[in-house]
Amino acid sequence: MKFFTCSVIMSVFLQVCSQNPLRYWTLLPNILVVEVNGSLGQQPLSCLGSPQEGTRKDDKSQGIIWRKNGVVEEQRGNSYLVQLEESLGGGNYTCHREDGSLVNHTVVLIQEDQTERRKILVKTDQEDYLTCLAQNYNGEFHCSWTWNRNRVGKVALIQVGRISNDSDAQCSVDVSTQRWTCSSGQSNFSCSVDEHGHRISCRDEQHCPYAEEIQQIYVTLYVRTEQFLVENYSKQFYLAEIVKPDMVRISEVNTSMIEWSYPSSWSSPYSYFPLTFQISQFRRGCKGCDNPCTESKPAKTLMVHFTDVCQFKVKHKAKAVCVRAKDALCNSQWSEWSHLRLRRNNKNKHRQNDKQG
Template sequence: MNLFVFCVFCPFLRVSCSNPLSHWTLLPNVLVLEVDGTWGDHQLSCLAEDSLHRDNQTRDIVWRKNGEEEAHGNSYQVRLVESLGGGNYTCHSKDWSVLNHTEVLIMQHQTNRRRILEKPEQEDYLKCSAQNYSGEFHCSWTWHTSRVGKVAFIKARHVSDDNSTLCSVDASTQQWMCSSAHGNFTCSVDKSGNSISCQDKQHCPFAEESQQIHVTVYVKTSQFLLESYSKLFFLSEIVKPDKVRIWKVNTTVVEWSYPSSWNTPYSYFPLTFQTFQVRGKCRECENPCKGSKRSKTVTVHSRDICLFRVKHRVKAVCVRAKDALCDSQWSEWSHVRLRRSRKSNKNRHLQNSVRKKENVLEL
């Protein structure tokens, strides 16, 4: 009779426990349950069996979920209904001291429906960029309008190190560290809460990239829902120089140079520039590079400081740059305003005669 009951009961256990599909530890005392939307349960234990010295000790253990008393005993069954069941679970002794605690996060299995981040049109959930080839990069995202979350975990590694990367977090500084054979990444969440900054300390700017970087950001909500978002890239694909430094030499000559954050020597890390001149009235424009009457855009290849002579009646000059050796992003436009007085117009012929001795290019 006992054998019959056992045989009937086991198949029932297999069916009822099919959800969660899997479970794993994200961080110490942080448990992830991967669910498929069906009903199920998962057992939590307060104390290890060998630490229960008396038979009645389990009766004194009290379980709380999000601060509310739920059950008694050494074990607790987390009820899973669709994507519900997550929370802060604590077990207490008779005097209410905390014996153990577990944060349970719910992750939906293989769903195309994302709830926490918004996906811009024709873009990925994560938008990553790098100012240069030093190994530092930044990734940002947009929270859903009705479901703002926070970062729960960050994992950065090279593709070949996906299965051998070890990540940890310094709770005091909220800095994430991921180490592997080919990389040593550190990441931190920016003050805005919707972006991260990472640095591969083993990256060599002069070496050709052979492996993509793989970044995964785990985000959670106040309802204990967890989602992960990933992006693969080479630094050369996401590099975006800072704004070009540009200034006025005099009323008819402007000068620009490489961004101070760009890698040196410039001969090894050359930039390509685009520039145009703005004509017409734009005195009240905050950015004359947008929506203004412009001249034809000129592309310039230079590995040094550039001097350019502008045409008469030009109000401003705009310039931007990109890596000359790969198809990457352009920097934001930089500009300098030009204001000519009557006195400067009278002295234009004198200035032109002096500039003939300089290495000045015509725009």
């Protein structure tokens, strides 16, 4: 009876160990991701190739010393068992000869089961982890994110490509760990991480702005913390879905006419990439407003289409004008408002004062 009980306990223990880690894979050379479910488990590492090779090279493997984050471990030899418990177990594992010289190293990153609550990034106001925008159709775009204040980390891997039946893009990073390239048979992307680590800028080197965009772009971002936790976040889109023009430049032609120009960053020719403009006219000022274009109530709002010179005759009583733009051919985002306070009102006041004098 006791033998049966022990057998059951041993069977359960082996089953738990076999279930954790759930799986593991190589993120980049010498970087191993281990997905865990919170239970006890072990992940084997090897210094001189596979554990089997190490046992055949007793003279070389017996003297191997292991360190975790620089601290010497009790385990010796070619094989090392990483102890997994909850989200613990990640670290920089190095193996050395008896004289202290480095033989090999593996960074183990822990990824919790997807059912667990994400901790590293937080959602934006749009209820998304990644916010991606493009200024035009030239093939460039930017994606930004917000770190959890208690889990600030850094980018571990960027994967970018076009969704197709082709195999996943092969991605690599330069020695600065700031510039990434991802290439496949369907696309060739280059990306860079900004110095603050909360935004990437990417460009599709094979993109043609005048051709129909058939395949969506996918972005997968792996981020890690100093505690060796890793999470991945993904987004898919067409450039037409994320394009947002820069602000237009407004100026006053005369006392009744204003004009503005297409953003210098917008794709050309403008006849092929037309913009729709929204114009709001205001009869009253907005003292103390952070943004008069959104915090004041306009007297009149119009939609206009221009592909060349953008001029507009404003109402006689208008004191200020706001203009913004969006792609005329798709349901994309509006640009930020551009605000112009009309100078003619000041001139009229001076004239009235001169008459009264």
